[in-house]
Amino acid sequence: MSQPFEITPLPGDGGGRVAFNGATRLTVLEADARLFRRRAVKVSTTKPPAETVLPLLNELAGQLVADLSIDGETLSARLAHIAQQIKPTTSTQVEWAVAELNGVRVYFDGQDVVVTQRDLQP
């Protein structure tokens, strides 16, 4: 996820606001427009890496105990295969800046902009 959006009033008395994530800005000028963050956390039933790797390590350990003469190249390849089963942890938090004016919404995730009247969710 990019940096969180900070929403602050625009300088002056026009009632406008700006959402800024340190790199890009989404600005509303009208005082009657809405500007807010739409956030979400994604929780999964994913197996933790240890649960994926443990059976493979157990299998390998059993084979090593049964035959310690395994050559280095084969052992290295087996360990590399196990390491490849570990999936990188991805971000589970999502944040958009949303501007709404006269029923039209602008959704901005820091990179992409969607303009719609739909009520989109991350």
Next chain:
Amino acid sequence: MAATVQIVEKNGAGGTTTDKTSGTIRFKNADNSTVDLNNPMVKPVSGTDYSFEKWLRLNVTGGTYSQITNIGAYSDGANGLGTGIGLFAKAVATYATPAEATATTGYTSFFTYVTGSRLSLGAGPFTSTGEKGDHLVMIATVDNTAAGGLTPTETLTIGWDEI
């Protein structure tokens, strides 16, 4: 600066909380938040095996914000858990010790809740720190038609608006 938010799982009579924001939820036949292979759900010879309830809630631990509104939970709309495995949900205001479900009465299939039709966990507005909105109470079911083994991954999303 935004609110600092967790998704917590609550267990036991006192509702002990465990941060699951970056973690895994394991449906099992016991009331605990541990991700292990103990107390697994079992494919029954006939009928359905019901998990213990999972009580989840949004918890604001800090940060700077004015108010949180429009809390809701939803899925991707597709049951990726496999044949004979279900996931059901409901919103409950007051915590109760998680119990083993015996039926899906009062629940709705979680996969019917999607981005355009979320399970509302409270309109708000909510302010300050602490747990906010209703609890998301979920159960998993395993029918005798299910395949054995660990199920594929599913993801649930809890979203909210914030200013």
